[in-house]
Amino acid sequence: MPFLKDIARVADGLSLVAKEAIYRQRRSDGGNNLQSLIKNTLLSATDLTGLTKGKVRKLDKEIDADSAVRSDSNRESVVYFTDEKPSTSSSSEPQIECHLEVNEVSAAEIRDNVEPPVQATGTTYEGDAQIDSISSESKAAEVVVPATPQMKSQRKLRERKVPTTSFSRALGFAGLGAGLAWGTLQESAKRLVFGAPNVQGNQSAVSPYLSEKNAERLALALCRMRGAALKLGQMLSIQDESVVPAPILAALDIVRQGADVMPRSQLNQVLSSELGHDWSSKLKSFDYEPMAAASIGQVHRAFTKDGMEVAMKIQYPGVADSIESDIENVKLLLSYTNLLPEKLFLDNAMKVAKEELSRECDYELEAKSQKRFGVLLSGTKGFYVPVVIDDLSSKRVLTSELVPGIPIDKVTLLDQETRNYVGKKLLELTLMELFVFRFMQTDPNWSNFLYDESEKVINLIDFGAARDYPKRFVDDYLRMVFACANNDREAIIKLSQRLGFLTGEESEIMMETHVQAGFVVGLPFSKPGGYDFRANNITQSISNLGATMLRHRLTPPPEEAYSLHRKLSGAFLACIKLGAVVPCREILLEVYEKYEFGEHDSERLASGSE
Ligand SMILES: Nc1ncnc2c1ncn2[C@@H]1O[C@H](COP(=O)(O)OP(=O)(O)OP(=O)(O)O)[C@@H](O)[C@H]1O
Numbered sequence: 047m048p049f050l051k052d053i054a055r056v057a058d059g060l061s062l063v064a065k066e067a068i069y070r071q072r073r074s075d076g077g078n079n080l081q082s083l084i085k086n087t088l089l090s091a092t093d094l095t096g097l098t099k100g101k102v103r104k105l106d107k108e109i110d111a112d113s114a115v116r117s118d119s120n121r122e123s124v125v126y127f128t129d130e131k132p133s134t135s136s137s138s139e140p141q142i143e144c145h146l147e148v149n150e151v152s153a154a155e156i157r158d159n160v161e162p163p164v165q166a167t168g169t170t171y172e173g174d175a176q177i178d179s180i181s182s183e184s185k186a187a188e189v190v191v192p193a194t195p196q197m198k199s200q201r202k203l204r205e206r207k208v209p210t211t212s213f214s215r216a217l218g219f220a221g222l223g224a225g226l227a228w229g230t231l232q233e234s235a236k237r238l239v240f241g242a243p244n245v246q247g248n249q250s251a252v253s254p255y256l257s258e259k260n261a262e263r264l265a266l267a268l269c270r271m272r273g274a275a276l277k278l279g280q281m282l283s284i285q286d287e288s289v290v291p292a293p294i295l296a297a298l299d300i301v302r303q304g305a306d307v308m309p310r311s312q313l314n315q316v317l318s319s320e321l322g323h324d325w326s327s328k329l330k331s332f333d334y335e336p337m338a339a340a341s342i343g344q345v346h347r348a349f350t351k352d353g354m355e356v357a358m359k360i361q362y363p364g365v366a367d368s369i370e371s372d373i374e375n376v377k378l379l380l381s382y383t384n385l386l387p388e389k390l391f392l393d394n395a396m397k398v399a400k401e402e403l404s405r406e407c408d409y410e411l412e413a414k415s416q417k418r419f420g421v422l423l424s425g426t427k428g429f430y431v432p433v434v435i436d437d438l439s440s441k442r443v444l445t446s447e448l449v450p451g452i453p454i455d456k457v458t459l460l461d462q463e464t465r466n467y468v469g470k471k472l473l474e475l476t477l478m479e480l481f482v483f484r485f486m487q488t489d490p491n492w493s494n495f496l497y498d499e500s501e502k503v504i505n506l507i508d509f510g511a512a513r514d515y516p517k518r519f520v521d522d523y524l525r526m527v528f529a530c531a532n533n534d535r536e537a538i539i540k541l542s543q544r545l546g547f548l549t550g551e552e553s554e555i556m557m558e559t560h561v562q563a564g565f566v567v568g569l570p571f572s573k574p575g576g577y578d579f580r581a582n583n584i585t586q587s588i589s590n591l592g593a594t595m596l597r598h599r600l601t602p603p604p605e606e607a608y609s610l611h612r613k614l615s616g617a618f619l620a621c622i623k624l625g626a627v628v629p630c631r632e633i634l635l636e637v638y639e640k641y642e643f644g645e646h647d648s649e650r651l652a653s654g655s656e
Contacts, residue, residue, distance in 0.1 A: 123335035127326045206270050206306040210364030212371050215271065219375035222267040226379070229260040258296075265297035269306045273365030274372035274403050276341040307339050308362060313346075316360055320440040327351075328438055332358075338493075342406060342510070347448060354447060356435055357507075359409065361442040366407035373400050394602040402488075402609065406510035409444040415487075415512035416446065422483050423506075428471050430498075430505050449505035451496025454620050460499070462625075468497055469579065469626025471504055474633055476617040480610070481637045484520050487512045488609035490616020492623070511609065519545065519606050521643050528638060530568025531631065538564040546604035556598035570618075571634045576627040584618060 209215045268276045308316075313334070317325045326332065330349040338345040343361040350356055365372075373396050405411055413434045420431035430449065438445035457468050472495065479486040487494070489511040496505040515523075522545050529537035538561050542548045548560060566584055570577040603611070621628055 124331050124333045125326075126331045127329055204269075204306045205309050207309055207312055208272055208306075208362040208364060209270070212368055215273075215364065215368045216371060216375060218267065218271050219275070219372075219379065222264065223379055225263050225267070226260050229257060229263055232259075261297035268297075271372070272306070272341060272362050274369045274399075275376050277403055277406070278373065278376055278399055307336055307344060308360075310334055312363065313344075313360060316363055316442060320360075320443045321438060325438075342403075343442075348445075350435065350438070354435070356438070356445050357432075357448045358438065359444040359446075361407065361409065363442075366404070366442070369400055369403045369407065373403075394605075395608065398605060398608045402511060405513070408441060409439065409510075410441050412444055412508075412510045412512075413439050415485075415509035416444075418485065419487065419506065419509060419512070422485070426478075428503055429475065430501075430503050432505065432507065446507070449496055449498070449507065451498040451503075451505045454492035454495050454497070455623060457497050458624055462627075464499070465624040465626045466576070466628065467502070468504065469621040469624045469628045470633070472617055472620050473628055473630060475504075476613065477633060477637045479613075480515065481520060481524055481641055484515050484517060485512065486515065486610070486613060488613045490613050490620065492620065495620075513609060515606055515610070517644050519604075523610075524638065524641060524643075526564070527568070527571070527634065530564040531571035531634060533565055533568065533572065535561050546601065547607070549600050552600055553598055556600070559598070567614075570621075570628070570630040572631065574631050575629065577630045578627045579618075579621040580625045580627075584622070 209218050321328070328351060330351055330353065333347040336344040336346050337357065340359075342365055343359045346358045346360060348356050348358050377396055413436075416431060416434050420433070423429045423431055432447040432449045435445040435447070454468070454472075457465060476486075487506070487509050489508060491508070494506065494508040496507065497503075498505055522541050526538065526541040526545065528534075529541060539548065539557065542560060542564075543550050548557070552560070569582065569584065570579070
């Protein structure tokens with residue numbers, strides 16, 4: 047009785063709204079607020095379900111959707127500050143002396159000529175359907191996330207306040223839940239009358255919950271909510287269609303086109319409370335048009351008093367305090383949709399996500415990691431970490447030297463030699479982080495690597511997800527990578543048990559699938575000479591095996607694996623995207639030969655010796 051189930055879902059969604067209303071009523075000091083409460087509740091709910099409100103931003107620069115070229119003729123968003131009149135007002139608005147000076151064109155602006163003006167960030171992983179399409183060099187740049195026709199058009203970015211209180215956020219999720227349920231009911235009714243769409247293998251055809259409209263609802267709500275839910279969505283997007291349904295992946299693509307943008311008043315409030323009311327006195331100019339609207343914060347270009355061009359990452363208010371509840375709300379939504387496979391061990395993934403997100407919201411920690419990476423990589427050719435500007439940074443604002451460069455997906459437009467070089471550097475960096483520093487930036491989002499062609503340098507940004515790995519884990523992990531590279535079945539099983547990927551009680555099919563997955567991952571490292579990432583569809587094979595493992599595994603992966611595998615698969619996907627030819631085995635051997643295994647287990651596995 048799917049129809050009854052849908053009605054139950056609507057009821058669930060509405061009961062979430064009602065629950066919030068009752069909760070709010072209990073907290074309020076009487077019945078006076080009831081009327082406005084009901085009004086606000088309904089407004090918030092319908093606002094999020096309809097998602098038609100909000101001020102559409104008048105961008106200074108228009109996107110040319112095809113060429114992604116932006117016109118820089120109008121820079122009204124840049125505000126200039128003078129020495130004479132530092133802002134001392136108690137209001138959050140900075141003192142504005144004059145507008146509209148014309149900046150010199152900087153390297154970063156040149157870079158922006160190949161980027162949309164407000165760049166959404168997010169984990170730019172591709173599902174297998176897209177990886178499939180990379181079969182030749184010429185196709186390397188054409189990979190796109192599948193989007194429904196409705197979604198393909200560029201979404202107009204909206205200027206909308208971030209819901210900051212836990213109440214308004216919970217209400218947002220409740221509204222979304224009700225909206226999704228209502229959408230499901232509508233879709234079910236449509237199907238009753240017109241019949242279900244007959245698209246083979248398309249999950250949206252199977253479940254009315256996954257209609258295109260609902261996916262769009264979900265995406266736009268995430269864009270408004272921002273924060274943990276959005277980040278979680280990005281994390282989920284690493285999964286392919288066998289795990290996360292295609293319409294949801296397509297919805298996440300909308301999200302990547304740009305989260306909503308904070309209105310100026312909210313932005314000024316954050317800047318004042320974080321850097322003091324005189325924040326503008328430390329700057330020559332500040333561009334209110336964000337360079338990027340990310341999940342946790344938005345990034346603005348500015349010039350310091352001494353003329354350094356900087357990127358200021360400003361956190362959306364409230365997101366740090368609502369991680370826990372946001373994730374619980376997402377979990378509720380997911381479980382009531384009943385869409386994700388049980389063996390995803392969602393609870394574990396959510397727990398890890400909570401920890402990662404709280405770290406990512408702490409920009410002081412990120413600044414520390416950024417500085418640490420700066421030191422670690424200072425002697426390594428080909429990489430640069432921008433300097434942190436301490437007196438313009440705090441727990442919720444992070445200011446760094448602005449660095450030029452194009453993100454990895456744009457490097458695909460450059461020649462083969464350059465793509466090989468960038469692919470090689472990315473793989474070197476990944477192995478160095480894990481096996482040399484034991485400290486890794488675990489967010490492989492392509493726009494976190496900005497390639498500066500003139501210097502042949504990859505500028506590294508975004509260290510929010512940087513973390514240490516214990517020596518013992520890294521020791522065994524290196525042994526396992528080596529076992530995979532050498533097709534050593536026994537060692538793979540032994541190490542997988544030691545690392546906690548297997549319990550030893552698994553079925554034959556699970557064991558075999560696990561070993562096969564190890565062989566596939568080890569393939570690029572298995573033979574000397576350049577490995578051509580265009581030649582084999584690693585991710586397709588892994589995904590097929592992964593689907594089997596999801597059905598048969600007995601234990602969730604060790605905690606370290608979530609971030610590590612995200613990063614490692616990101617490095618592979620980047621090489622695939624680049625269509626690069628990379629001497630992977632040589633890179634691994636160099637690391638392996640210099641590696642000093644810990645005392646706890648000095649045994650080198652037989653497969654480890656060359
Ligand atoms: N120092 C910098 N120089 C140049 N561009 C920068 C710099 N810092 C940030 N950006 C731009 O802002 C975008 C977002 O920055 P960043 O990745 O640090 O934010 P985030 O909130 O961590 O994003 P995410 O949603 O990926 O976690 C980057 O992709 C890049 O385009």
